[in-house]
Amino acid sequence: MVRSLRRASAVSKFLFAVSLCAYAFLCEDWRILLAIVVAVSILLLVSGVWDxxxxxIFGVSVLGLPTLLLLFLLGGIEKAANWREGMLLGLAxxxxxxxxxxxxLLVDVLVVKWTSFSDMLLSLRSLGLPGKAVLFVSALTSLLPAMFAMSLRVVEVQRARGFEAKRLMRPSQFLPLFVPVFLAQMRRATELALSLELRGLAGDRPEAVVRTPLSVGDACFYLAAVLPWTGFAWQWLRPGA
Structure with missing residues (x-):
């Protein structure tokens, strides 16, 4: 089943990612959100792409918790009647x-890890999109995982130079990591633009449109993209809503 999902077109994976991310920011139930995180993490583990x-991603999320905790606690205390209820509200x-x-983050990593750059281009071209739009979406989708991989290499280099990881608890110490990552991404973007220009991929429209048949993996991704919204649809359409 995992193999079928990995062979699905990039279009179905992209729609699944957009739908799931939009649903995550509209859903208020933490249990549903936790179930989605667990399910996506299991898919990454089972497919063998968890590196x-x-x-x-989890490390960066943990490092940012102290600052976020302070912000949400202050916001909760401001909204609640007393500081105890405010702390509970902020933690929630x-x-x-x-x-x-x-x-x-996990859905974006899942789509990028399961989709090669060439498959992404072919799937987007099958929609008849302009060539520049296809290249822009493909490069934007692959930016986040590449940035995390570059950040990991920069952390290892800085640790070899004596940089201590515990110093990342202070946001002011992010500069030794941010500057190399920013410069590397700028260099990567320049090289990518030059490579695409030399290959003649900067046209307005692709010369040929490739039609890809619907597979089992595509059907699963389309179903997973629609299924989370059935709860909202039922609340809107039921009598007396």
């Missing part, structure tokens, strides 16, 4: 926000 770059907000952020 150090994926683990870095922080939990829901963290789950939503994890869903966005």
């Amino acid at each position: 150090r770059s994926v683990s870095l 907000w922080l939990g829901v926000f963290s789950l939503r952020l994890l869903i966005v």
Whole structure:
């Protein structure tokens, strides 16, 4: 089953990712959000694409918790009647926000890990989109995992130079990591633009449109993209709503 999902077209995976991310920011039930995080994590583990770059996502999320905790606690105390209820409200907000952020990151990693760059281009071209739009969406989707992988390499290099990971608890210490990652991404974008220009892929429209048949994996992704919204649809359409 996992093999069929990995062979699905990039269009179905992209629609699944957009639908799931949008649903995550509309859903208020933390249990549903936690179930989505667990399900996507299991898919990453079972498919064998859980590497150090994926683990870095959880590490970065944990490092950002102290600052987020302070912000949400202050917001909860401001809204609640007393400080105890405010702290509980802030913790609830922080939990829901963290789950939503994890869903966005994990779903993006899942789509990128399961889709090669050439498959992504072919699937988007099958929709008849302009060539520039196809390249823009493909590069944007692959940016986040590449940035995490680059961040991991920069952390290893800085640790070899004596940088201590516990210093990342302070946001002011992010500069030794941010500058190399930013410069590397700028260099990567420049090289990608030059490579595409030399290959003649900067046209307005593709010369040929490739039609891909609907597979079992595509059907599963389309179903998973629609299924979370059935609860909202039932609440809107039921009598007396």
